[in-house]
Amino acid sequence: MATGIKDKVAILGMGCSRFGERWESGAEELIVEAFNEAIGDAGVDVSEIDAAWLSTHYEEINVGKGGLPLSIALRLPNIAVTRVENFCASGSEAFRGAVYAVASGACDIALALGVEKLKDTGYGGLPGGLGGTLTPQWSANGSAPGNFAQLASAYRAKHGVERSDLKRAIAHISVKSHANGAKNPKAHLRREITEEDALNAPMIAEPLGLYDCCGVSDGAAAAIVTTPEIAKSLGKERIVSVKALQLSLSNGSESGHNSWDGSYFHTTRIAAKKAYQEAGISKPREQVSLFECHDCFSITEMVTMEDLQLSPEGGAITDVMDGFYDADGQVPCQIDGGLKCFGHPIGASGIRMLYEMYLQLQGRAEERQLPDPSIGMTHNLGGSPMSNVAAVCIIGAHG
C-alpha cells in the first residue's frame, strides 16, 4: 500500500533568476543564476548532488534536447541528468523526479531545475510550433489565449454570468496580481494597474484582453531536495517538506466525449482531490494558507479556484470580488505576482511557484511576507482546457 510522499522529502535550498526580457542572457546564464542561489541556500557542494532533473519545453529555441544542457552549464560531476517535458507543467515534473528520487532512497540530494529562454523568437506571445504530422492537418487554429478563453464562454453559459460581470471579475484578478508583483524585485512586470486598464485593454481573444494574459519572459528556477534527516543534520531550521505531489493528465475524454461541459479543468479537480488526501487536508478553504495557481490567463485562475475546492462551484466571482484571494484576503493567491507578472518561461514556472511558497513558509518573503503561513500550494497546468497536464504540489512546515 502506497504511503504517499508526505514529509518524506525536505527542500534544502531554492533559487530563482530574475524573470523578464533577458536580452543579455541565454538559457545557460539563467540556469547558473538560479542554481547559484539554490546551492548557496542549501549550503552543500555541487559534488554532493546525486542526480538532477531539467525541465524545458521548447527545445527548438531553447537549450536543445536531453539533460546535457544542464550538465554542461553547471559542470555537474557526471551524474544522471534527465530532461523532462510535460507542457507548461514541466517544472513540477522536474521537481517530482527529484523528490521521488530522494523518497525512494536512491539519492541523498537531488536537483530540479527549470529554464526557458522564450525571447528569441522575434515576436510576442508564445511561439507556435509543430504539432507533429497529423495534428496541424485538422486541429483548430487558435493561440493559447484563444484556447483558455473557451472557458469563459462555457462558464458564462453554465452559471448564467453576464459578460460584463465576468470581465470585471477577471480584471480584479489581474489588478490583484499586478499589485503583488509590483513588490517583487524578481518579477518581470512590476507596475500596478487599475480595473479600467484591464477592462479597456486591447482584445487578444474574446473575452480576454491584454491584461488577462500573463507575460512572456525568460527565467529559471531551481530546487535542491533531500531527506528531512539530512536537512536536520546540516543544521537547517524551519524545514519545509513536501506534503503532496500529484499529477493528472487528460485522456482525451474532455476533447472527445460529451461528458465534459467545457467550464472547468477535469484534471485539476482530480489532482487536487488526491493532493489534499495525500497531505491530510480535509478543509482546503480553511487549511491552505496561500497558493500559487497557474494564472496563464485570468480566466484560468478564476476557474481553478473552484477546481481546487477553495471556492464553491459557481462562487469564484463572488470570492474574487470580495477580495478573498487578495494579499490581505483569507487565502492569498499569486502573492509573488504569479505568471501574470513573472511571465511564463515554461520549464521554470512550476519551480518558481514553489520558490515563493518556500520563502513564505520560511518567513523570508520580505515585503510580501504573510503572517505565519503553514501550508503553501502550487497548481501548475500545461496544455489547454480540453487536453492538459495538471500538477498540484503542497508544501509546509516539516512534521
Added chain:
Amino acid sequence: MVGITAFGGYIPKRRLVRQAIVDAHVWADPGLARRGRGERAMCNWDEDAVTMAVEAVRSCLNSGGTSPDALYFASTSAPFADRQNAGIVSTALSLPESIASVDLGSSQKAGVSAFIQALGAVQGGLYHQALVVASEKRRVKAGSAGELAYGDGAAALAVGTDGLLAEFVAAQSATVDFVDHFRSATEAYDYTWEERWIRDEGLAKIVPPCINQALAKAGAAAADVDHFIMPSTIGRAVAGIARQVGLRPEAIADNLAGVMGEAGAAHPLVMLLHVLETRAKPGDLLLLAGFGQGCDVVVLRTTEALAQFQSAQGVSDALANRQPEDNYQKFLAFNDLIQLEKGMRAENDDYKTALSVTYRKRDMLLGLVGGRCGQCGALQFPRTEVCVNPQCGAHGAQEPHSFRDEPATVLTWSADYLAYTADPPSHFGMITFKEGGRFMTDFTDVTVGGIEVGMPVRMVFRIKSMDSRRGFVRYFWKATPVDRA
C-alpha cells in the same frame, strides 16, 4: 433515355458589393463610375474550386439518393495542376474508391463539355450514373474588368437513366481556336482581347451554326426553345445570338450578373440550375450553350418529375444565403492581390505536409470520418484504437462513421486575434454533435459577434491552411452557423 436526375449548387456566402470595387478604381478609370450596380460572389479565403465543388456535389447527392460510378470535375481554376481534383471531391464525400474520376479544364466551355461527356458515357452504358460538377474561382488582377464581371460558384448535376428531371435530346460541338483570352500554364492571370471583336467575330460567328445544328438534331425549331441558357459578360452578345438564330427574346435566361457575376466554366451549369429551380415547367425545351475556343450546345426537355424535385441546396438557395461585403480590401487580401504584412506567426503555416499521413488518414481529413464504438455505440472523432467513452474503453471496436451531416451545436468559442488567419479574428471552439462526439474546430463564414454557445452549426469542407512555399493546399472541415433563413 438519359438525362438529369438530381442537382445541387453552391455560391459563396460573401458578396462583394461592386460599388466598393468601383470606389477603389474610379480615380484611374472614370468609365467605371456607372458600373457599381449589384454584387459579385466572393470566395472566403478558405474556399476554392474544389471546396465549392464538394458543397455542390454534396447537395446533389443529398437530393437524389444517387450512387454514381463516375465523377467529372470541370474548372479552369482547379487548385491542382497535377493531382486529381475530382479525387479530392470524391474522397471528401466518401464516394466509393471504384468510382471513375475525370478533370476537365482549359476552356470556359469545360462545364458544358463535361456534361456532354457524362451524358454520352451513361447513354452508351459505360457508366450507370455520373456526377458532373463545374466549379470556378477565376483569378483576376485588381482593377481588371474581370474583377467586376466575374463571381465564384459551382453547380453539380447527376446524370442517369431513372427518375429524369430533364431528358437529354441532342448535343452539338464546335472546336475553333478563337483566342478571346488566354492564360498560359505558367501565368496567374488572363490576357484578354477586345470585346467588340470577341462579340462580332467570335460569338456571332461560332455559336449560331452550332445551335442550329443542335436544334436540327433535336428536330426542334428555334422558336420552340423555352429557355436559352448561355452566359456572356459582353453586353448584348447573347441577345444578338438569339436574334440571329430566331430564339424568342423572353427565352433568354437570367445570367445572374447582378447577384453573383459570371462563374467561368461553371456558369452555364449555374444558370441551368437556376432555370430548373425558378423558371422551367415540365415539358419545357432548354438550350444550353458554353463558349470557349468553340462551342458546346446541349438540348434538354424537362419532365413532370421536375415539379416535385427539391434540391437540398440549389443555386437560388445559395444566392439567398448572402452576406454583403463592402470592404474591397478583404477581396485583395483573400486573393493575394496585395502584399500584406501577415506577421511572423503566419510563417508557421509553411511547414510541409506529411503526404503519407494525409493518405493514411484520408477518410478522417478529407471525409470527416470518425468512429462509432461497436460496444457502447459512442460516436467519436477521430476514430481511435481505444473508445473515448470513460465507461467503455473497448479496444479495436470502432466502425467508420461520418460526421459530415451530423447536427452539432457550439459548446465553447473564442474570437482569437493572436493566432494568424487570413480573416481575423480566428473564430474557433468546441462543437458537440447531437448524437455524440465533439472536437475543437475552426468556424468559418462568421462575422464578429456572430457566434454564441448553443448555436446550431453544420460542417463544411474548406481549406485548412496553405503551404505557400511548396504550393500545397490542406483541406479539412469547419463549422459554420446554420442558415436561419
